[in-house]
Amino acid sequence: xxxxxxxxxxxxxxxxxxxxxxxxxxxxxxxxxxxxxxxxxxxxxxxxxxxxxxxxxxxxxxxxxxxxxxxxxxxxxxxxxxxxxxxxxxxxxxxxxxxxxxxxxxxxxxxxxxxxxxxxxxxxxxxxxxxxxxxxxxxxxxxxxxxxxxxxxxxxxxxxxxxxxxxxxxxxxxxxxxxxxxxxxxxxxxxxxxxxxxxxxxxxxxxxxxxxxxxxxxxxxxxxxxxxxxxxxxxxxxxxxxxxxxxxxxxxxxxxxxxxxxxxxxxxxxxxxxxxxxxxxxxxxxxxxxxxxxxxxxxxxxxxxxxxxxxxxxxxxxxxxxxxxxxxxxxxxxxxxxxxxxxxxxxxxxxxxxxxxxxxxxxxxxxxxxxxxxxxxxxxxxxxxxxxxxxxxxxxxxxxxxxxxxxxxxxxxxxxxxxxxxxxxxxxxxxxxxxxxxxxxxxxxxxxxxxxxxxxxxxxxxxxxxxxxxxxxxxxxxxxxxxxxxxx
RNA sequence: GAGCCAUUAGCUCAGUCGGCAGAGCACCGGACUUUUAAUCCGGGCGUCCUGGGUUCGAAUCCCAGAUGGCUCACCA
Numbered sequence: 001x002x003x004x005x006x007x008x009x010x011x012x013x014x015x016x017x018x019x020x021x022x023x024x025x026x027x028x029x030x031x032x033x034x035x036x037x038x039x040x041x042x043x044x045x046x047x048x049x050x051x052x053x054x055x056x057x058x059x060x061x062x063x064x065x066x067x068x069x070x071x072x073x074x075x076x077x078x079x080x081x082x083x084x085x086x087x088x089x090x091x092x093x094x095x096x097x098x099x100x101x102x103x104x105x106x107x108x109x110x111x112x113x114x115x116x117x118x119x120x121x122x123x124x125x126x127x128x129x130x131x132x133x134x135x136x137x138x139x140x141x142x143x144x145x146x147x148x149x150x151x152x153x154x155x156x157x158x159x160x161x162x163x164x165x166x167x168x169x170x171x172x173x174x175x176x177x178x179x180x181x182x183x184x185x186x187x188x189x190x191x192x193x194x195x196x197x198x199x200x201x202x203x204x205x206x207x208x209x210x211x212x213x214x215x216x217x218x219x220x221x222x223x224x225x226x227x228x229x230x231x232x233x234x235x236x237x238x239x240x241x242x243x244x245x246x247x248x249x250x251x252x253x254x255x256x257x258x259x260x261x262x263x264x265x266x267x268x269x270x271x272x273x274x275x276x277x278x279x280x281x282x283x284x285x286x287x288x289x290x291x292x293x294x295x296x297x298x299x300x301x302x303x304x305x306x307x308x309x310x311x312x313x314x315x316x317x318x319x320x321x322x323x324x325x326x327x328x329x330x331x332x333x334x335x336x337x338x339x340x341x342x343x344x345x346x347x348x349x350x351x352x353x354x355x356x357x358x359x360x361x362x363x364x365x366x367x368x369x370x371x372x373x374x375x376x377x378x379x380x381x382x383x384x385x386x387x388x389x390x391x392x393x394x395x396x397x398x399x400x401x402x403x404x405x406x407x408x409x410x411x412x413x414x415x416x417x418x419x420x421x422x423x424x425x426x427x428x429x430x431x432x433x434x435x436x437x438x439x440x441x442x443x444x445x446x447x448x449x450x451x452x453x454x455x456x457x458x459x460x461x462x463x464x465x466x467x468x469x470x471x472x473x474x475x476x477x478x479x480x481x482x483x484x485x486x487x488x
Numbered sequence: 489g490a491g492c493c494a495u496u497a498g499c500u501c502a503g504u505c506g507g508c509a510g511a512g513c514a515c516c517g518g519a520c521u522u523u524u525a526a527u528c529c530g531g532g533c534g535u536c537c538u539g540g541g542u543u544c545g546a547a548u549c550c551c552a553g554a555u556g557g558c559u560c561a562c563c564a
Contacts, residue, residue: 010533011498011515063524070521087521104514117522141499141513143525148499150556162499206563251563252489261564345561406564437563462564475557488555 011138018101019134027098031132034058034109041079043114047122050114055124057082058109058132060161061102063142071099072123075110076161083123084110091126099126104142105135153483172291173467173479177244179290180264180463183283189240189266194229196222196246202445203227203384205437206249209259222248227384227458228445230267231413235453239269244463255475256405259484262463267413271457273396276410277373280400280459281308284371284407284466291470299403299472306371310400314376315360323363327356353380368401383423383439385411386455402469410459417449 008016022029037056038046059077066072069088074081088096102108109132112124139161140146146155146162153159159166181191199218201208203225210219226243233241244264253259268275285295285306295306313321316328323342327335332352339346339355346358356378368374376394379387385395397411414420424446427439467479477483 009498009515014515065523065526066520067523067526068520070523072523072526074524083524085522089521117524119522119524121522121524123522138498138514143513144500146499147501148495148556150495151499153556204564247564249563252561254561254563255558257563263564409564460564465564486555 012136015103015134015136015138018103019136021101022131022134025098027131029131029134031109031130034130034132036109039079040075040077040082043082043124044080044122047114047116051116053114054111054127055114056109056111057124058107060107060135061104062139064102064104066100069096075108075124076164083117083121084112084126085115085117085123086126091128095128099129102131103135103138105137105139106131107133107135150485153477154485154488156481169467169471169473169479170481172471173463175291176287176467176470177262177463179287180283180461181244183286184242184264184266187240189242189268190238192230192233192238192241192243193245194223194226194233194243196248198223200440200442200444202440202442204247204249205439207251207436209248209250224249225263225460226265227460228442230265231453231456231458232445232448234267234269234413234456235448235451239454240267242266253484255477256465256468258464258476258480261476263460264463265458265460267456267458269454269456272412272455273375273398273410273457276457276459277310277312277398277400278308279457280373280398280408280410280461281306281310281371283461284400284402287466288470297402297469299469300474302369302403304369304371304402306402310371310373312373312375312398315356315364315374315378315394316376318364318374319356319359321364322367323359325359327352327359351380353378357381365401365406366404368404370402370404371400373398373400379423380426382411383427384414384420386414386416387419405465405469406462407465407469408459408461410457413453413456413458415449415453415455417446420449421446 019029035056036058040057040059043050043055043057057075057077059075061073062076062081063074064071071086073084075084086096086099109130110124110126111128112126114124117123140158146152146158151158185191197211197220199220201221201224204227206224208221208224210221213220225247226245230241230243242264244262246260246262248260250259251257266279285308288295288297288306297304297306320326325338330338335352335355336346336350339358344358344362346354375398376388377385377397379393379395382395382397385397388394388396395411399409400407414423424439424441428441430438431440464476464479467473468476471479473479
C-alpha cells in the first residue's frame with residue numbers, strides 16, 4: 001500500500017481518501033442507473049415552462065464556487081452545462097457537508113428546483129444528490145483546457161471533457177457518414193461488407209499490413225481497398241453497391257495520412273466515369289449543406305464553393321495549361337528530356353506515364369483550389385480503369401481536387417478480362433522490379449471478369465479528408481477520435 | 489526516412505549570463521448564504537523527457553536517445 005502511494009500525486013492521494021470516506025459512510029461512490037428527467041440543454045431551452053419545477057439531471061462537476069453555507073457549481077452533461085446551487089438551509093447540514101466533500105470531476109445525479117439567480121443565470125437548486133462516479137484524478141485546467149497535442153490525442157476522453165468544441169468535429173463526422181449512407185440508400189444502392197482479411201491485397205497502389213491466421217497457418221493481408229470484391233458483386237448481378245469502411249496502408253503518417261482510414265466506395269452497373277462525377281459533385285454539395293448549411297467552404301483561409309457542376313480538365317491539358325508543355329505531342333524520349341530540363345525528380349528509364357505524373361504533381365496539383373475534376377489519367381497508372389474509346393493510352397478516370405487535395409478517385413471500370421490480365425501482368429513486372437506498391441496478380445478476379453461484368457462506373461472517397469474539409473481541420477488527427485500514435 | 493522546433497508541478501506556462509526551482513489554475517487549512525475565470529488569508533506540491541559529458545556548480549552548454557509538432561519525401 002505504501003509503495004502504491006509513492007507513485008500517487010498529493011491530489012490523487014486526497015481523492016482516494018475521500019473515496020474511503022464515502023465507503024465508510026456506507027455510501028456507494030460508484031452509483032447505478034440514474035433516471036434523468038431532462039438534459040441541461042433542455043432546462044435552459046424550456047426554462048419558461050420549467051421554472052419552479054423539480055428536475056433530475058446528471059453529469060460531471062466542472063467548476064466549483066463555494067460561499068460557506070451556500071455553493072455554486074457547473075454541471076456538464078452530453079448536451080451542455082448548467083449551474084447548480086446548493087444551500088445549507090434547503091438540504092440540511094448532513095447533505096451539505098457531504099456535498100462539500102465532492103471534487104471537480106466527480107459525476108453526480110441531482111434532483112433540484114429550476115430557478116434563475118439574481119444575476120440571471122438559469123440554475124438548479126439541489127434538493128438531493130447522489131454520487132455516481134468518484135473521480136480519482138484531477139481534470140485539466142478549467143480556463144486553458146488541455147493543449148498538449150500529444151496528450152489530447154492519447155487521452156481523447158480528457159480532450160473531450162476539457163475542450164467541448166472537439167465534440168462538434170465528431171458530430172460532423174457522424175453526420176457525414178450518415179449523410180453518405182442515406183444519400184446512397186435513397187438512390188437504390190445496396191450497402192455491403194466485404195473482407196478486410198485478404199489473401200491478395202488488391203484495388204490500390206499501396207503496401208499492405210501482414211497478419212497471420214493461426215488455424216490455417218497462413219499470412220493474410222489487411223485490405224488496402226474493397227474495390228475488387230465490390231466489382232465481383234457487379235458480376236454477380238448486384239447492380240448498385242457501396243461499402244463504407246476502413247482500409248489499412250502500411251505507409252508513412254502525416255497530417256493527411258493515418259495507417260487506417262475510412263473510405264466509401266460506390267459502384268453502379270451501366271454507369272461510367274461521367275455518371276460518377278455527377279454523383280460526386282452532388283454528394284459533396286449535399287454533405288456540405290448537411291454539415292454547414294452551405295455549399296461554401298472556408299478551409300484554412302481558402303474559400304471554395306462546391307455547387308455543381310464542377311470544372312473538368314484532362315490531365316494533359318492541365319499540364320499544358322500550368323507548365324506550358326504539351327506532353328501529348330511528345331514521344332517518350334522527348335518527354336523524359338523535357339522533365340530533365342525542368343529538373344524534375346524522375347527515376348532512371350522513366351516511362352512517359354511517370355513523367356506525366358511528375359509534371360502533374362509539380363506544376364498542376366498545388367494550383368488546384370477547385371473544386372475541379374482532373375480526368376483522363378495515363379493507362380499505366382490506372383490498372384483497373386477502362387481505356388478511353390478514342391485514345392487507348394489514357395483511361396476514363398477522374399480525381400476531384402479541392403483546396404489542393406485529391407478528395408476521391410473514380411473511373412469507368414475495366415470489364416475486359418484480357419486487358420485486365422495484361423494490366424496485372426504489367427503491374428507484376430513493376431513489382432518484380434522493386435515497386436512494392438504495384439498491384440498483385442489476382443487470377444480469381446480476372447476469372448470473375450471472364451464470366452462478364454457489366455460496364456460500370458466506380459467511385460472511392462476518402463472520408464477523413466472530406467471531414468477535414470468540412471470541419472476546417474488542418475490535421476487528419478483532428479478528425480480521428482484515436483489517431484495512430486507511437487506507444488509511449 | 490531527413491531537417492527545424494518543443495518537452496519544467498495534476499493542467500497552462502515563465503525561468504535573463506551556468507549560481508537556492510517559479511506563477512496562475514487545481515489541491516490542503518481558514519473566512520464567506522446569489523457566485524459565474526467568485527473573492528480574501530495561510531500552506532503543501534518537482535525523475536526540470538531519459539542517459540552520458542563539460543564544469544567548483546547544469547533546467548540552462550555539448551553528445552546520444554525517446555515522444556510530439558511543423559516542413560519535406562511516399563501516399564488517399
